[in-house]
Amino acid sequence: MHTWRQWLVGLLAAAALTVLPPLAHADDQPFVTIYTTDIEAAQAKELEQNVIWRTGHANEAFNEIVSRSELEYGVTDYFQASLYLNYDWAQTHPHPLPSATETDNAFSTSGELILRVLNPYFDPVGLAFYVEPTYGAKQREFETKVLLQKNFLNDTLRTALNVNFEDRWEKNRTGHFDKVSALEFDLGASYNVTSDFSVGLEFDNEHGFAGEILGGNASEAADSFYLGPTVQLISLPWAVNFGVQSQLPIATNPTGAAGAVVNGFTAADEHFRAFLRVTRELY
16 A cells, blocks of 8 residues: 555656756856846855956957956845956057057956846746946946846746946046946857756847946947857856857947948957856855
């Protein structure tokens, strides 16, 4: 009597496991330029280190390395707060040679708040709102995002769309701050090959503006497109993400200025960029 009952319970449990979503980490972020609506659980903490390399401008040699060190904290299951320490180093060498090499660096701090209002594992879509102010001696920023996520194939395929609005104030050589801004549409898809390994593809459309898109009048100055693959490997408490993106030769020239677009590439935007992120959960 007990044997067939135990067998039936085991069979039902096995069937349930086949229809349950695969094990996912609450703050899993499979992309390098795109946020999902997966955030830290209440009172969970995580350290995150990002390194970004940007290279390639028209008519000059260009390299930039950005470091972002972050501490994330789950205030509630639907609200996450983070603090960043940022370092930005850039070097340009205008063509034709010989010419002087210009090097610049800057430190700044950022705060990040994410409020999730819809959970993609329980609601038809995931929806969250993101705010990030940045303050530094040479650059200040205010950035907002709308984050959307939709899962397919029993949550093994995750798609995400970010709409990003950003105002920046960049210090020029005279000591005054130039007002620039951006409107970005970032779309990605990531597939879990296993519960600890995923592969993805990210597409970014970035519109640059002179002036403030959030705080005032802005005129579009650039329109660039990027595409590239991303991989993520998780071995708790660690996770590593790596991705690369190339600018596509389909940039447009909203201002019509000579030299703003060269061979289909936005001249002042990097032609290639690589991303590395290492995270560690804190218990």
